[in-house]
Amino acid sequence: MSKPTIDHWNATKGVLRYLAGTVDTCIMYTKRSETRGLHGYCDSDFASCVDTRRSTTGFVFLMSGGAVSWSSRLQPTVATSTAEAEYMSGASAVKEALWFRHLSRVFKLNVPSVPIKCDNQAALKMINNPITSARAKHIDVQHHFIRERAARGEVLFQYVKSVDMVADTLTKALPLPQFNKCKYEMGLR
Template structure:
């Protein structure tokens, strides 16, 4: 470590301090903490998940599991047996200084509510979003809107400041702070704003007034939907199975004409994984754009299936629904001709996965594909329908 300011030794200013232990706040501290915690958990006969190294689990004698999820120094423990939970808490408290906050009601800004009688659990970020709105001056007098981004927003790099006056004005605007705050909500519990946040985040390096208007529109949408979150509930018919939906918007980016990939996976009626992102290359057709989106969705499906397998949840295959018949045909058939031979070979691995039967790619109507809202602004009626399909509703 570099010598602290005010404690440098004369004649040895270029020397450094050798640390006997890692200090809080240094770059290597999180890694050293994780290594120590990992050694402890492995020593307690817990298994680290191969698909998420911050998930630990152990199979009990009655066939059930106990799980521990770690995020830096925050933990969640889940098990059907209260005795096993208390035993793990005792082991942890003997090894580390810790606080037992009891039943999980809030973690990382997410509020957890349970209805054990109805078999429901919900996640939302109502208090966090209220703080964000207050911080950036969005009060009760502001007018809420019904969708995260309206179709009339045609954002592009051409909206960036062109004069010194515009640059000076935007320098006073907390654009990056607002987008970062919205991005955290989007990652945790708000897939409904994924597409809108994805678009405005592309211009964080040089935002203009038009971009700022779009960000304020998202805040106005949040103002009217602070109590919206994710709802999970037991389903005795379909069980706790992962189901995926994928879609693509062809050449929606006005700057480089790249397409947008959108997918969402749900379990127990609520979304657990979602994404809205620009594709890495320009697609030359809607089929190619959809095919590239399917590839990204199937990679996520493989990961989710492996994680569930670690959790002891057996699922023979994951259903992934796509509304493009041509992309499904291309994925299921070893066809090479003039229109597809240029597609990068890394996208064709999807064919092998489908042949193995781990992933089933199925056709779904565009009207019933909730991933549609992750690729482009949609009408209010379609937007609400997409939210209903994957269990995004008022929960707190």
Template sequence: MVHKWLETSNKKSWIPIQGTASITGNDKHDPPQAKQYQELVGQLLWVSNTARPDISFAVRTLARYMTSPTNSTWKVVIHTVKYLNQTCEYQLHLGGKSNKHVDHPVVTYTDANWASDPTNGCRSTSGVVTYVYGCPVSWKSHIQKCVALSAVEAEFITASEVVREALFFSYLLKDLEISDVQPVLCMDSQGCIQVSKDPAKHWKLKHIDTQYHFVRDHIQEGDIMIEFVGTANNVADILMKPLKGLSTSRLAQSIGLEMPSRGGVEDVLAFQWDSQGPIEMSMRQGCA
């Protein structure tokens, strides 16, 4: 795909998208060019849904312009391909003893970017990643269906939407005779955690559709547990907004994308030593 859409192989980038503000303009593509855009975004959708969660936000944003692409959207989608060219060695790591997020059988990270997109009615963006025994098995970046009035509401809506998926994986494990499975929701909003746990705060969110109070009922019944995680360690952050290069690389690796180990000099150079031992460098060279 990279060789097909990029003129030269040395065009690279450390970020999949620079920002939604760059997707503006009324200069629509001609039908042949529009078909190329639709083909490329379709390919990127397949990649993001199967192996590359780090481009989910960028591709979801670009997919909104499938019916009326412009020169601006074409530049942005090519920028996403440049990012894949830079990080073409990333592989989704499943299994193994080195996996993170293994404190519980089912762990779901959620995050929301409140009123992030003024071009879409100021609706919030949700980001979700679910792990089963440390393996990323499900991820999603999407625009919420209703308008949240605050950041806490946006987080609460996201949490309610993913409870059903977390419970599905717990029931699946129980069918496999793996008992004592209590899914854990990890989020970086203390306000949302308080609202989800404390029935006395229910009045603050009465105006929200009843379906979004699903999370509170299951927390009170003990079916699911909710925990706080710092923003820097919330891997769902990469699924709901554009990030800088270092943050993108760090969260991409935290989410489960790794460079293949060759066991040679190249891997030795990937570590920087100090007086207390090896510290893995934040970036490695991409494909030549």
């Protein structure tokens, strides 16, 4: 950071206080979890960066009740709608799911279609509809491979209610009860 301010320092102190208070927290994996197979959640926070208006992408992949991979970062381009931001978030999640499928083949494991949950129905329609609408015409090709992978059955996008979106905690600040719920769903104890 080239010109840190007092606000940056205060934010840093807040992060350090949080980390000091969670040194005993770890990810727990269980054999008896009803969600043993690999599955993911992807989410975005539309135009969350006040300087660039880029959206934040977040995804988490879970297996045996605990997080095995997660990411939170600004999207590389500005999205013009919530659906587009969620679509680009889905593309990032698909890349990770494909990496897991490749890794499973290395270990001679069979990972069928990886379910990825999304809380935006317009984005799901864009993913599952091979015809490019006016809404998606301008989206960069780097994101459109998501449709091809869904059509091949390599990933399966499913709707999840926003209150059940585990990746929410990776894209935005949440009220404490919702934050704790997301943390628990990721296997953090």
